[in-house]
Amino acid sequence: MADYIPPVQSKFGQMIDVIVLLALAIGALYMPLWLGLAGSAHTSNVPDNPTWESLGQNATMVEKWNQLGYTEAAEAAELITARFDYSFSILSLLVMIVVVVGYYAIILRFSEKEYRDVISEKFGDR
Amino acid sequence: MSETDITSKTMDGMGPGGTKIGLARVLGPAHVWGLGVGIVLVGEYMGWNFSVGKGGAYAALLACWFAGILYSCVAMIDSEVTSTVAAAGGQYTQAKHIVGPLMAFNVGLYLVFAYTMLEAANAITFGFLIDTVAGMTGHEGLDERPFIILAIMFLAWLNYRGVLATLTFSLIITAFAFVSIIVLFLSTTVFLGESPLRHTELMTDLPYGWLGVLAAMHFGLWYYLGIEGTCQAAEEVRSPARSLPFGTLAGIMTLLIAASLTWYVCVGLMPWEYLGQAGVPLFDAARMTGSMGLMVLLGIGTMFATLASANGCINDASRAWFAMGRDHYLPDWFGAVHPRFQTPYRAIIFLVPIALIFALGAPLDQVITFSILSGLLEYTFMPLNVILFRRKWPLNTIKRGYEHPFHPIPAIVLLTLCGITFFAVFLGYGSQLVAMLSFYIVVSLWFHFWRYRFVRRAAQFTMPWPRPQGY
Numbered sequence: 001m002a003d004y005i006p007p008v009q010s011k012f013g014q015m016i017d018v019i020v021l022l023a024l025a026i027g028a029l030y031m032p033l034w035l036g037l038a039g040s041a042h043t044s045n046v047p048d049n050p051t052w053e054s055l056g057q058n059a060t061m062v063e064k065w066n067q068l069g070y071t072e073a074a075e076a077a078e079l080i081t082a083r084f085d086y087s088f089s090i091l092s093l094l095v096m097i098v099v100v101v102g103y104y105a106i107i108l109r110f111s112e113k114e115y116r117d118v119i120s121e122k123f124g125d126r
Numbered sequence: 127m128s129e130t131d132i133t134s135k136t137m138d139g140m141g142p143g144g145t146k147i148g149l150a151r152v153l154g155p156a157h158v159w160g161l162g163v164g165i166v167l168v169g170e171y172m173g174w175n176f177s178v179g180k181g182g183a184y185a186a187l188l189a190c191w192f193a194g195i196l197y198s199c200v201a202m203i204d205s206e207v208t209s210t211v212a213a214a215g216g217q218y219t220q221a222k223h224i225v226g227p228l229m230a231f232n233v234g235l236y237l238v239f240a241y242t243m244l245e246a247a248n249a250i251t252f253g254f255l256i257d258t259v260a261g262m263t264g265h266e267g268l269d270e271r272p273f274i275i276l277a278i279m280f281l282a283w284l285n286y287r288g289v290l291a292t293l294t295f296s297l298i299i300t301a302f303a304f305v306s307i308i309v310l311f312l313s314t315t316v317f318l319g320e321s322p323l324r325h326t327e328l329m330t331d332l333p334y335g336w337l338g339v340l341a342a343m344h345f346g347l348w349y350y351l352g353i354e355g356t357c358q359a360a361e362e363v364r365s366p367a368r369s370l371p372f373g374t375l376a377g378i379m380t381l382l383i384a385a386s387l388t389w390y391v392c393v394g395l396m397p398w399e400y401l402g403q404a405g406v407p408l409f410d411a412a413r414m415t416g417s418m419g420l421m422v423l424l425g426i427g428t429m430f431a432t433l434a435s436a437n438g439c440i441n442d443a444s445r446a447w448f449a450m451g452r453d454h455y456l457p458d459w460f461g462a463v464h465p466r467f468q469t470p471y472r473a474i475i476f477l478v479p480i481a482l483i484f485a486l487g488a489p490l491d492q493v494i495t496f497s498i499l500s501g502l503l504e505y506t507f508m509p510l511n512v513i514l515f516r517r518k519w520p521l522n523t524i525k526r527g528y529e530h531p532f533h534p535i536p537a538i539v540l541l542t543l544c545g546i547t548f549f550a551v552f553l554g555y556g557s558q559l560v561a562m563l564s565f566y567i568v569v570s571l572w573f574h575f576w577r578y579r580f581v582r583r584a585a586q587f588t589m590p591w592p593r594p595q596g597y
Contacts, residue, residue, distance in 0.1 A: 004583045006454070014457035017577060021456075021569065025239065026483065028565030029496055032557045033488060060327035061397045067414055068400060080399045084180060086337055086553050096552050099563050104506070106567065110574045111226025116597065118227065121584035123593040 003121055043083050050077040152290045153363040158356050158373025160297030163380050165244070165352035165438035167303050168431040170381075170388040171408045172251045173494050177345035179402025180554065181338030183329055183393040188339050189346025190385050192543060194378075197350040199540035200505055201378045202530040203512045205371035208357035209527025211589060216357035217504060217511070218446050222453070223589050224515045227581065229507065231455050231573045232566060236504040237358075237446035242477055243497035244352060245439035246484035248432040249274040250493065253485075254405045255428050274485050277436065282478045285440045288467045289362050296437050299430035304384060306427030310412060311387040313420055314394070322415050323394030330398060343543075343550035348494060349385040351501045352435070353377050358442040367527025405490070440474060440481075447473040454581045455573070495555050499562050502551065506544040509537035518594035 009017075047054050052062045052073045057080070070076040177186040204217070211220045218237060222230035253270030260268040284292050314323055332338050356374045363369045392407050395414040404410050412424035448470030451460025464471040484493055513534060521529060530536060551559050 006580045006582055009457070009580050014459065018457060020572070022480070024565055024569055024572075025235075026480075028561050028568075029239075029484070030488070032561050033492060035557075057397070058327055060324045064324070064328070064395070064397055064414065065400070068396070068410070076400075079403060080397075082399070082403070084334070084341070084554055086334060086341060088553070088556070092556060093549075093552065096548070096556060096559060099560055100548055103563050103567055103570075104510075107229050107232055107570060108225070108510070110570070111229040113226075114228055114574075114578065115226030118583050118587055119594060119597045122587045123597075 004117070043085055044078055044081045046077045046081050050074055055080045151362055151364050153293060153359055153369070154365075155363075155369040155372045155376075157290075157293045157297060158359060158363060158369050159376050159380070160300050160434075161293055161359055161438050161441065162353045162356040162374055162377035163304065164296040164300035164434035165241075165355050165442070166350055166377070166381055166435070167300055167384060168248055168251070168435035169348045169351060170307060170384050171303070171428045171431040172406055173247065173348040173490075174345060174385070174388065175392065175401050175404055175407040176491055176494070177342040177348070178393070178398050180334075180344060180550075181340075181342030182331075182333045183389075183398045183401070185332055185334070185339040185342040186346070186393075187389050189342035190349050190389055192343060192546075193346035193349055194382050194385065196347070196505065196540060196543040196547070197353055197378055197381070199536040199543070200354055200508060201374050202536050203508050203540065204354050204357055205374050205528045206526060206530040207512060207515055208360055208370050208374075209367045210524065211360070216360060216442070216446065217354065217507070218449055219360075220357075220511055220515075221507065222586055223591075224511055224518065225507075227455070227578060227586060228570055228574055230586075231450070231577075232570060233504060233507055234446050234450045234455065235566070235569065236500045236507075238443045238477070240497050240500035240504065241352070241355065241439040241443035241446075242481050243484060243493050243500065245278070245436045245443065245481045246488070247490060247493045247497060248436035248439070249277050249481065249485040250490050251406065252277050252429065252432040252436075254490075255409065255425065255432070258406060258409070259425060271486055275482060277433065278440075278478060278481055278485065281433065281437045281440050282474055284437065285444065285474050286464070286467065286469060286471050288469060289359075289441065292437060292441060293359075296434045300434045303427045303431040303434065304380065306423050306430075307384050307387055307408070310408065310415075310420060310424060311391055313417065314391055314411075314415060323391070325394045328393065328395075328397060333398075337553070340546060341550050341553040343547045344498065344553070344555065345494070346550075347498050347501060347547060350378070350381050351498060352438070352442075353381060354504070355438060355442040358445040361445075371528040440477070443477050444470050444473040447477060453586055455577065492558070495551070495558050496562070499551060499559060502544060502547055503562075503566070505540060506548075509534075509541040509544075512537050518596065519591060520595070523595075524591050 050073045055073055055077060057065065065076050174186070174190070177189045181189065207220050208216065211223055216237065218230050218234040221233040253274040256273045257268050257270050284295060315321055334341065353374065356370060356377065360366050360370060388408060392401055392411050395411045396404070401407055406428055409421070409424050409428050412420040447456065447460055450456045451458055451473065460473050460476065462472050463469070516533060548559070
C-alpha cells in the first residue's frame with residue numbers, strides 16, 4: 001500500500017480550524033449558562049419569621065453559625081433550607097445513557113478504522 | 127521482545143527511533159509527586175465541599191472513599207501504560223498508540239479542557255480568597271479580576287521560562303499546603319487543648335437518603351481530579367519507568383490522607399448546610415478555631431494550593447495541546463519548542479486567554495463541573511485503553527516499566543464507578559453533561575471527516591513496538 005501523503009494546509013486554513021474548534025468549545029461550555037440551564041434546580045422553603053429551632057438547629061449549630069457571622073436565624077435561613085431537586089424522568093435518564101454510550105461507540109468505531117490504516121502503513125500489509 | 131530503552135536521556139521517542147530535539151529531561155520522582163499532588167491538593171482547599179451540599183456530610187465521606195478507589199484504579203492503570211508510553215501528551219499519546227487517532231484527539235481535548243477549567247477554578251478561588259481577606263481587614267468591595275488575571279499571567283510566564291523552575295516552585299508550595307492541612311488537623315485534635323471539633327452535635331442523617339450518596343460522587347472526584355496529570359511529564363523525567371509509577375502512587379496515597387483529614391476537620395467545625403456552599407472551606411475551618419496563627423497558615427495554604435494547581439494545569443494542558451499540534455491533529459504551529467527554554471511556548475501562550483474567559487465569566491461550581499466532566503470522560507477511556515493494551519501487546523511482548531496487578535479487576539471497577547459518576551452528574555447537572563457530549567460528538571465528526579486528512583498515517587505511531595496482535 002502506498003503511503004498516504006497529506007495535503008499541505010495553508011496558514012489561513014489552519015487559523016480557521018483553530019477558530020472553529022474554539023467557537024465550538026466555548027459555545028458548548030457557555031450554552032447551558034446562556035440558556036439558564038446550568039446547575040441544579042434548588043428549592044428553598046424559608047418559613048415565615050424563622051427561628052433557629054424552626055430551622056432544626058441545635059445549640060452547637062447556632063454557636064457555629066454565630067462564629068461564621070450569621071447572628072440571626074433569618075440571615076442563615078436561605079442557606080439552611082436550600083435543597084437540590086433530584087427528581088428526574090426515566091426518559092431523560094435513557095437519553096443520557098444513549099448519548100454517553102453512543103458517543104463512545106462512534107469514537108471506537110471510527111478510531112478502529114483509522115487505526116487499521118496506521119498499522120497497515122507502519123508495518124506493511126500482511 | 128523489544129529492548130527499547132524508554133529511560134534514554136538523549137532520545138525522546140518522538141519520531142521513529144526517537145529524535146534529539148525535544149523537551150528537556152530534568153525531572154525526578156519528587157517533581158512528579160509535586161506535579162500530581164500540586165494540581166490536586168487544591169481540591170481539599172475548595173470544591174470537594176460541594177459534595178457535602180449534594181448529599182450531606184456522611185455522603186461526602188463515602189464519596190471521598192469511593193472516589194479514592196476510582197483514582198487508585200486510575201493510578202494503577204496509568205502507571206503501567208505511562209511507564210511504557212513515555213512521551214509528552216500522556217493519555218493522548220497512549221490513545222494514539224493503543225486505540226486510534228480519533229480517540230486520541232478526544233483524549234487530548236479532555237486533557238486540555240479538564241486542566242484549563244481547573245486552572246480557571248483555581249484563579250476564581252484565588253480571587254475569592256483575596257476578596258475575603260480584604261473584607262476581613264476592612265476593605266469591602268475589592269475587584270477580584272486584576273488578581274485573577276495577574277495569577278494566570280504570572281504562572282504562564284513561569285511555565286514559559288522552563289519546566290524545572292516551574293515544577294520546583296510547585297513542589298515547594300505544594301509541600302507547604304500539605305503540611306498546613308496536617309498542622310490544622312493536629313491543632314484541632316491535639317494541640318489546642320480542648321478540641322473545637324463537635325462531630326456529635328453537627329453530624330446529621332443523610333438529608334437526601336442514599337440518592338444523595340450517589341449524587342455526592344459528582345464532586346467527590348474533586349478530591350483527586352488531576353492526579354493522572356503526572357504522565358504529562360513523561361517526556362521530561364530522567365527515568366520514566368521509575369519516577370512515574372513512584373510519583374503517581376505516592377501522590378494518590380498523599381491525597382487519600384489529605385482528603386480524609388480535611389473532611390474530618392471541616393465537618394467537625396461547620397454545619398453541613400454552610401460547608402456545602404462554602405467558597406474556601408479549609409480557610410473557614412481555620413477561622414472557626416479562633417487561632418490567628420492557623421488562619422494565616424491556612425490562608426497562605428489556600429493561596430499556595432490554588433497557585434500550585436493552576437501552575438500544574440498550565441503545564442499539563444499546554445503539553446497536550448503541543449503534542450496534538452506536533453502530530454498535525456491541530457495546526458502544527460503549536461508543536462514548536464522554545465529554542466532556549468525548551469518549553470512548548472506557543473501552546474502555553476495560546477491557552478491563557480481561554481482560561482481567562484472562564485475565570486472571569488463563569489460561576490465556580492459550573493467551571494468545576496466542566497472540568498470534572500472532561501476528567502470523567504477521560505477516566506472512562508482508561509479501562510478501555512488498558513484492556514486493549516494488554517490484548518494488543520500481552521505482557522511478554524514489550525517491556526513495561528510497571529505492571530499493575532489483578533488485571534482486569536481495576537479496569538472493571540473503574541468502568542463501574544465511572545458509570546455511577548455519570549449518573550451523579552446527571553442528578554443536577556444533566557444539561558451540562560449533554561451539552562459537553564454534544565460538543566465532543568460534533569468535534570469528533572469534524573476531526574474524522576475534515577481534520578484527519580492533514581495527518582500522516584504511519585508517523586503517528588512513534589513507539590518502537592512490534593505489530594499489535596490481531597492487526
